[in-house]
Amino acid sequence: MRTNQSFFTSGFIGDWCHIDFDDCAVDPCSNMHYCVDRVDAFDCNIHIPKLMAVIFCPLLALVVLGYVLRRLVLHLNERRISRSR
Numbered sequence: 001m002r003t004n005q006s007f008f009t010s011g012f013i014g015d016w017c018h019i020d021f022d023d024c025a026v027d028p029c030s031n032m033h034y035c036v037d038r039v040d041a042f043d044c045n046i047h048i049p050k051l052m053a054v055i056f057c058p059l060l061a062l063v064v065l066g067y068v069l070r071r072l073v074l075h076l077n078e079r080r081i082s083r084s085r
Contacts (some may be wrong), residue, residue, distance in 0.1 A: 023041060034047050
C-alpha cells in the first residue's frame with residue numbers, strides 16, 4: 001500500500017510537506033561548533049565559550065605554574081642566603 005508521505009519540497013517531509021527535516025539530528029558539526037538547522041541545510045557556528053575555554057584554561061595554568069615556580073625559587077634563595085650568614 002502506498003502512503004501519501006513524500007518529499008515535495010527539499011527539506012520538508014510529511015503528508016502536506018509541513019514537517020521541516022532536522023538536518024542537525026545527525027550532529028554534522030565538529031566539537032567546537034554548534035549546529036543551526038535551516039531549510040534543507042544547516043550552519044555550523046563557532047561555540048564561543050568552548051573556544052575561550054580552550055584558549056584561556058591552558059594560559060591560566062601556565063600563569064599559575066610560573067607564579068608557583070617563582071615563589072619556590074625565591075623561597076629557596078632566601079633559605080640559601082640565611083644559611084650563609
